[in-house]
């Protein structure tokens with residue numbers, strides 16, 4: 425089981441960055457320690473029926489205590505970079521003042537990564553909004569964007585020295601649509617129209633944070649991470665073709681178009697004007713200022729069919745036989761290449777990093793080994809898909825496997841394992857899976 429790329433692949437050149445990724449809430453634990461305040465995910469986990477098996481983030485991978493060991497682990501994989509997130513509720517108290525213990529946790533972590541020559545990709549918001557801000561409306565409240573600006577200022581001033589690449593937001597689609605539209609993620613609200621307003625406020629917050637990052641950290645890169653999938657027509661009906669375009673507008677272009685063109689998609693304006701958020705004067709200029717890079721998280725693709733009442737329906741099961749991962753997501757590496765080429769045609773893209781990509785597998789640790797053959801194939805196929813996109817002209821500068829290790833997979837709790845490294849949650853022992861070994865072998869062969 426190995427990962428191989430064409431020997432002349434740009435991915436194997438020294439300027440291509442390989443990394444692994446995690447997020448604070450998914451790995452840290454210690455959610456009541458050292459002044460960390462409550463986040464919307466603590467509240468969501470504590471609400472019966474929201475997270476599978478009632479799992480929560482109180483211990484997770486205990487990374488808050490095991491961070492040194494985890495840096496050794498990261499280092500051992502031969503990666504160039506590590507993508508992590510900072511927990512807003514750990515860095516700042518309710519009054520908006522710095523939490524010294526939170527700051528020193530991240531400072532130590534980042535300092536140690538730099539001491540190990542590992543580049544740091546730091547996300548400011550990977551979904552853990554302080555609960556007290558949710559009580560004032562969370563992302564439905566425009567004011568939250570200005571609170572995010574204050575948090576960015578603090579993070580940049582206190583930690584900027586050790587950050588190579590800043591990300592304002594991870595996946596605004598998940599925050600707004602899953603969190604405020606579908607109720608699947610915290611805070612668990614279900615209002616499709618308001619969810620779009622939440623999305624606008626997230627984009628606005630991104631735009632408000634960008635100049636701060638550029639000013640306080642002039643040597644770092646700054647940008648945002650979007651999750652995207654292609655949607656294919658589920659069948660040959662003309663209306664399904666329409667549904668697929670509409671699905672891509674709602675899921676992808678609603679977020680990328682304001683960032684890169686300063687407007688929301690026309691197709692949404694035409695088909696469901698109620699989904700276009702309220703925009704104040706100047707918002708679109710704030711949102712669309714230049715970014716140094718765009719991060720893209722890619723896992724799967726969708727199949728859409730028109731539903732006259734819902735105005736669209738995305739069905740997951742395609743007619744032909746395809747492979748799925750343990751979380752039920754279709755494996756389709758060609759669709760990653762296609763997505764990248766289409767985006768490149770449609771937009772003047774900044775350099776791209778693939779900031780997340782990976783597979784959930786039903787991993788079993790047997791005598792210290794995990795034979796995650798599907799994950800190795802998945803990584804191999806997607807890295808080659810990226811190779812193909814670069815060959816066809818897309819400027820892609822790096823790739824991060826999701827995830828460094830198994831962790832709290834949001835509404836799925838600990839039931840879904842995405843790690844290259846297996847975590848035994850009873851003992852907190854970490855074991856390299858076959859995929860970690862294959863990834864390491866590829867990286868060390870460069």
Ligand code: FCB
Nearest residue numbers: 447594595651826833842
């Ligand atoms: C992405 C999230 C990440 C992880 C993967 C599987 O949407 O950014 O935290 O849960 O999915």
